[in-house]
Amino acid sequence: MTTLHIREARADDWEAVWPFFHDIVRQASTYGIDPDIDMAAAKTLWFDVPEKSYVALLDNQIAGTYYLKTNHAGPGRHVCNCGYMVSADARGQGLATQMCRHSQQIAKAMGYLAMQFNFVAASNIGAIRLWxxxxxxVQGRLPRAFQHPEYGLTDALVMYKWL
Known part of the structure; x- marks a missing residue:
């Protein structure tokens, strides 16, 4: 039986996150992050800038991660934004579902009223179905805003949930 534990990330967790983060970003099929981002810049983006970052452990091995941050300051500060990544060998086990549920609980506890995903590639059917x-x-569609390596210019979606 596989055990899942989600906890706040520590700086030393980045060594375990980087390989699957790098693999996902390098594929350039789901995230609007520079595929050539280096390890230090990626850590800053995912672990240091967000208000919170978490890791998901399957049988005590880091298999996923997510961040949570304010989407916009000032009058929009009640809406948060999250990003999620799951290692290739842990996909299909419900990890993204559990991390998204966990992030919503954390967001509510932090006082957020809504969660927004700013840039979901329309070709990422699995993620859209899960969200x-x-x-x-879906609250908005950005025509041809995502350059998919296989499909070319693809729409990006803005997705939203009142918590």
């Missing part, structure tokens, strides 16, 4: 299952709705 909709978890109560997110």
């Amino acid at each position: 909709e299952k978890l109560g997110f709705a």
